[in-house]
Amino acid sequence: MQPALARFRPEHVDLHRFAAGLFALAVVTVGAGSAVAAAPAPPTVPAPSTVSAPVGHDVTLRLGQEAAVQGKDLTVRYTRLVADSRCRPGMQCIWQGEATLAFLLKEPGRGESTTAELHSGPRTGPQATSFAASRIELVSVSEDGGDATVRIS
Numbered sequence: 232m233q234p235a236l237a238r239f240r241p242e243h244v245d246l247h248r249f250a251a252g253l254f255a256l257a258v259v260t261v262g263a264g265s266a267v268a269a270a271p272a273p274p275t276v277p278a279p280s281t282v283s284a285p286v287g288h289d290v291t292l293r294l295g296q297e298a299a300v301q302g303k304d305l306t307v308r309y310t311r312l313v314a315d316s317r318c319r320p321g322m323q324c325i326w327q328g329e330a331t332l333a334f335l336l337k338e339p340g341r342g343e344s345t346t347a348e349l350h351s352g353p354r355t356g357p358q359a360t361s362f363a364a365s366r367i368e369l370v371s372v373s374e375d376g377g378d379a380t381v382r383i384s
Contacts, residue, residue, distance in 0.1 A: 281306070284383055289370055291380045300383050304340040305363045307383060309333075312376035313348055320374060329355050330372045332379050336362040349381075 284290040284298035284307070292298055297308040313331040318324035329352040337344040349369035350356040359368035370380040 286365075287382070287384045289380050289382050291378050294377050294379075298381070298383070300365065303363065303365060303383075304338050305365055305383070306337045306339060307367055307381060308335040308337075309379045309381075310335050310346070312372075315372075315376050317351070317372075327352070330376060331356065332369060332372065332376075334367065334381075336360075336367065338363045 280293075280295075281297045281299050282290060282292070283301055285301050286303065290298045292307070292309040294309055294312065297306050299306050310333045313333050315330045316328035317330055318326075318328055329350050331348055331350050334347050334349060335344060336347055343363070345362060347360040347362070347367065348356060349360065349367070350358055351369060351372050352358070359366055361367075366384050368382045368384075370382050372379050
């Protein structure tokens with residue numbers, strides 16, 4: 232039996248099919264390369280800065296910032312503004328509206344964590360939650376939603 236290459240005869244190659252196959256391969260290769268090059272880089276999130284928060288006092292957190300509660304195994308991080316239907320400055324509104332903020336609550340020593348959504352008013356959801364034998368209450372939200380003031384007790 233002869234090897235496959237020994238039986239290959241160039242005169243039996245359909246040049247149109249061969250050229251079409253090469254063209255298709257080139258299109259797929261270039262297209263794949265373009266798609267990879269055009270894809271945006273994933274956003275880099277800086278490590279959160281941490282502030283110290285005394286128990287029972289208000290602490291203001293910037294978006295992405297974390298509070299380490301003094302004397303407790305507890306951190307509270309403001310992770311995102313989920314929704315904001317509050318009336319904007321200079322606007323006349325029938326209803327004041329509310330903001331909903333997401334927080335990451337952690338007990339670093341135990342490796343426990345949970346998320347909580349807190350609301351700036353009582354109409355759409357809770358303004359406070361409990362975690363790690365503590366109460367975390369949303370006190371206020373800045374106009375642009377970039378700052379959240381919480382009280383941890």
